[in-house]
Structure formats: C-alpha cells, structure tokens
Amino acid sequence: MKVGLVTGKHALSLVDMPDPEPSPGKAVVAITYCGICGTDLHAYQSGAPYNPAICGHEWSGHVESFGSGVQDLREGDRVAIGIATACGRCTTCRRGDAAHCEDAFAGVVGAGPLAAPHGGFASHIAIDARRLYQVVPSLADAAAAMLEPATIAVHAVRRTPMRLGDSVVVIGGGPIGLLVVQAARAAGAGRIVLLEPQPSRREIGKRVGADLTIDPSTAKDTLDVAGADVVFECAGIPETIQRSVELVRRGGVVSLVGFPNRPAQIDAAQWLIKEVRLTSSLAYQREEFAITQALVADGRIDTAALHTSTVMLDDLGDAFARLSDAPEEVKVLVDPR
Numbered sequence: 001m002k003v004g005l006v007t008g009k010h011a012l013s014l015v016d017m018p019d020p021e022p023s024p025g026k027a028v029v030a031i032t033y034c035g036i037c038g039t040d041l042h043a044y045q046s047g048a049p050y051n052p053a054i055c056g057h058e059w060s061g062h063v064e065s066f067g068s069g070v071q072d073l074r075e076g077d078r079v080a081i082g083i084a085t086a087c088g089r090c091t092t093c094r095r096g097d098a099a100h101c102e103d104a105f106a107g108v109v110g111a112g113p114l115a116a117p118h119g120g121f122a123s124h125i126a127i128d129a130r131r132l133y134q135v136v137p138s139l140a141d142a143a144a145a146m147l148e149p150a151t152i153a154v155h156a157v158r159r160t161p162m163r164l165g166d167s168v169v170v171i172g173g174g175p176i177g178l179l180v181v182q183a184a185r186a187a188g189a190g191r192i193v194l195l196e197p198q199p200s201r202r203e204i205g206k207r208v209g210a211d212l213t214i215d216p217s218t219a220k221d222t223l224d225v226a227g228a229d230v231v232f233e234c235a236g237i238p239e240t241i242q243r244s245v246e247l248v249r250r251g252g253v254v255s256l257v258g259f260p261n262r263p264a265q266i267d268a269a270q271w272l273i274k275e276v277r278l279t280s281s282l283a284y285q286r287e288e289f290a291i292t293q294a295l296v297a298d299g300r301i302d303t304a305a306l307h308t309s310t311v312m313l314d315d316l317g318d319a320f321a322r323l324s325d326a327p328e329e330v331k332v333l334v335d336p337r
Contacts, residue, residue, distance in 0.1 A: 004121030004316040004334070005055050006040065009047025010324070012317040017118060020126030027066035027073055027129045033145035033310070033333040034059035034120035036323060038174055038236065042261045044320045053110030056119030056334070057081065060135060060144035070129040077134060080144050081120065082151070083108050084130040085286045099285055107131060108283045121316055123336045133289050138297050142310075145333055146175075146303040151292040152257075153179035153301075155284040157187050160255040161277065162230045164188040169228040169247050170210070172235030172258055173201035175306050175331045178208055180232050180257060185209040186300045193228070200328040208305050216243075232257055238264030245276055256280040306331040 002014040020028050035058035043050035060080040063073050073079070084107055086098035093101050107114025107128070116127040135144040153176055162168070168189045170177050173196030181192055194205040194213045202213035227249030233240055236258030242265065244254045254276050271278075295301040308329050311319045313336040323329050 003118045005052050006043045006050045012320045020124050022065045022067040024067045025069045026126050027070055028064045028124055028126050029061040030064050030124055031059050031061040031120050031336050032141045033335055035145050036332045041323050045324055051110035052118045053115040056121035058148040059120030073129055079132040080135050080147050082133050082289045083286055084114055121334055136293055142307055143296055143303045147292055149175050150179050150301055151284045151288050153183045154292045155288050156257045156281040157183040159281045160279050161253055165190040166229035168192045169231045171195045171233050171240050173205050177234035178306055180234055181210050182208050182301045186295055198327045204305055208302050234258045236260050238262055242266045245271055250274045253277045310335055
C-alpha cells in the first residue's frame, strides 16, 4: 500500500507500507477523503522531521473490518477521525480535568497506543477504534473529511471568553481562520473582521460571514482605533501574535489558535498596559465533534466554501507544491481511491 509522507524540505514521497489488518481494539478504515492541513504544509516547507502518524490527520471513510473488543462499530459505518474519550486514569484526569486528558491528547499528536503508524494519505488505515466517531447520514463525504479542522475552530471559540455581540477580529483567512469566522458567528459574535492578504480568501471570508475583510497592509486605516473585544490569531505567524495585542481593546481577549512554526517576540509591556486576557487552544474534546457535525449539518458552518480542489494520491506531491506556492488554494482534499 502506498502512503503519502513528508520526507524532507519540499519532498513528498509515496512510501510502501504493509496493508493494515484488524487487531484487538482497532478498526481498518477505507479512506474516502483526507484534507491537507496547514501543519502538513509547514512540515513540507520547513523540512523539519514530521511524525508519520499525523501526516494526513483530517480524514473520513468507512469501516471495512475490526478486531476483537471493538464496540459500537459495524462494517460499512461511515466514520471520521477524532480524539478518544478521556481515559480517566492519567494524572490530569484524576485531578478532575478530563478535558486535558494526557492519553487522549497524545494520540492526537501522534504518540502512544492511540496513534496510528501513518496518516490518512493512503487507501486504508488501521487505528484505535476509540478515535473514530460516526458521521451523520446528511453529511457528504467531503464535508465529513473537513469535520476535524471545523472542530478545531469550534473548540477555539468555546475556549474563548466571548460574549454575545462582541466585536471580533480574525487574523488569517486559511481554513482554520475561515472556520473560526463561522464558529464565532454561530456563538453570537457581533461585527467580525477578517484580516487576510490573499484576495480570493477574503472573498470566501465574505461568503462565510465576515462583515468586513481587509488586507493587513491597510488594517490601521480601516479598523476601530479602540480595538476589538476579541482577536483570534489563526495565521500561525510569529509576528501576528504581537499584532493581535495591537488590535485588541484594553481588557480584551486574544485567542491563540494558529500554530507558529518558530518562536515569537512580544512587547510584554503592551500586554500589561492593556490588561490583555490571553487564551489558547489546540485540538479539541470528544464531545465537540457532535457539536460541530450539527453546525455543519444545519448550515451554520459551510465547509464546501473552503473546498477548492480534489486530487488523487498520485498527485499529492503536486498538490503540496501548489499549496506552498499558490495561497489562493484553501482546502485541498485527497481522494486515495
């Protein structure tokens, strides 16, 4: 079986790996679509070592087989990848903080027994069945493959202390930023401004609910000088972390969502003067997949607007190169069939 892996700087290889087989507690899933994530692209651009288990971590498919001990799954079930339920045994769970279960989170970042040997750029994958959840019949396969990033956005908004009617700025119109715009709108945000340099992404931002879309180079001329109530940093660029504080009002909230690929420098005095409230988010909780599915199913989150192209597995390298060079692409789905 061919598996797509980032193997170096601007290097994407189709590697031969054994066909997966069911084993106790695990299910074999035939993958329908797998999305290319920003973290996949950052690894491709940087050449930094990249865990094969998370190279392609936004996928959906159907169950082909499963091993002993697997409950609540049947052959043919449509499923998507997520996080396991909190273990209840780790130190964090025993302290009463199941939302930050160490074992469940380890699986998401590609460590421990909940991690798969490779990601979803493949025709099949064997994975711990506790990380799978059922896809509702009303969702198309492509939408199901985008539930993982949509749940990241939902988790970010749920962790952020935002009140009904608050003014919001979202920095970065990539997939996560565009999904945060929609999740914030669903959560009751007032005026939403999207900062994004790419014109085509700003157009999508308008379609999915941003009241105003702005090129960051002109932001000072068009934004409220008093600052926003909440700023979501979704670009994952070190420089925009400090920019987030410049755009928030005194006493406002900065929510870090984008994962930066290098250290950031901040003006701590400005953070103190503004009494900025800082929150951050990474990944999600198990119950948030049901919340996200409901939001996508009833149209409050539109994933189709972000889906700009689909490629076959053999064209995966070209897709990575195009995403690296052509930011008008937003979400590329890989069809390994």
